[in-house]
Amino acid sequence: MLKISKLFLYDEPSVPQIKIESLAEFIKKQTGIDVEMRQCFFEHFGKKEKTFHDLASCRVFNPYVPFEKHSPTAEEVASEEQDPASNIVLYDGFELQNIFKTCIPEEELSRDQLHLIFTTKLCCSYDYEDYRYHGRTVICSNPSVISTTGIIEAPAKPRDYYLKMYEKMSQGLNLDALKNEFIGRFVEYGDDRMDRIARGYAFQAIFYHLTGSPFCESKECMLYNAHWQEDLLHAQIEIGKLCKQHQTILDNI
Ligand SMILES: [Zn+2]
Numbered sequence: 001m002l003k004i005s006k007l008f009l010y011d012e013p014s015v016p017q018i019k020i021e022s023l024a025e026f027i028k029k030q031t032g033i034d035v036e037m038r039q040c041f042f043e044h045f046g047k048k049e050k051t052f053h054d055l056a057s058c059r060v061f062n063p064y065v066p067f068e069k070h071s072p073t074a075e076e077v078a079s080e081e082q083d084p085a086s087n088i089v090l091y092d093g094f095e096l097q098n099i100f101k102t103c104i105p106e107e108e109l110s111r112d113q114l115h116l117i118f119t120t121k122l123c124c125s126y127d128y129e130d131y132r133y134h135g136r137t138v139i140c141s142n143p144s145v146i147s148t149t150g151i152i153e154a155p156a157k158p159r160d161y162y163l164k165m166y167e168k169m170s171q172g173l174n175l176d177a178l179k180n181e182f183i184g185r186f187v188e189y190g191d192d193r194m195d196r197i198a199r200g201y202a203f204q205a206i207f208y209h210l211t212g213s214p215f216c217e218s219k220e221c222m223l224y225n226a227h228w229q230e231d232l233l234h235a236q237i238e239i240g241k242l243c244k245q246h247q248t249i250l251d252n253i
Pocket of ligand 1: 218222243244245
């Protein structure tokens with residue numbers, strides 16, 4: 001089993017609900033890993049024109065075809081530099097991960113050093129089972145990437161929500177009342193629960209690095225790979241800790 005001698009944690013300042021100091025403290029306390037907090041990834045490593053071009057090149061426009069490198073327009077490259085968090089753009093998660101990796105110097109890429117990057121960019125990956133892209137919250141690798149937009153957009157909202165949403169939309173009604181009816185049952189932008197939820201995804205990335213398997217089958221474990229918002233909230237907010245089996249693995253590292 002691998003050891004992590006140092007974990008670099010990169011902040012996403014446009015999502016202040018995730019408090020990077022308290023996350024660093026939590027990881028240190030639970031795992032004993034030395035954590036170094038850093039500012040936003042591209043602030044830390046410097047903004048380069050080529051990086052913005054590469055980022056714009058891995059945007060996904062058609063979710064039904066596998067990744068094809070996109071030839072970005074000057075506006076798309078410029079918008080990467082401004083990084084507007086409000087615009088939802090899809091990115092191929094593995095291409096994105098690779099761009100992050102090329103920014104990190106060789107001496108920080110030894111196997112005992114793990115980089116964990118928070119970003120607003122919405123990652124997705126192509127699935128050959130159903131021939132389409134799906135939103136992903138975490139890309140487990142080194143560096144690992146956690147998409148804050150993915151936390152909100154990737155796991156599905158309750159089934160009833162969609163049924164009622166289509167009904168209201170077909171009647172031309174707005175969705176505000178519906179959102180109120182389901183309040184609390186899924187994560188929204190600016191949601192304070194993001195802080196606790198981020199812990200679970202950080203632990204999935206850490207477990208992937210240590211053991212090769214990031215997820216747990218149990219809904220009572222923070223490593224549960226939730227496909228539904230309600231399961232996500234159960235595992236991260238109501239439970240918010242590892243199951244016995246995963247706690248034992250961690251204790252033995
Ligand atoms: Zn578990």
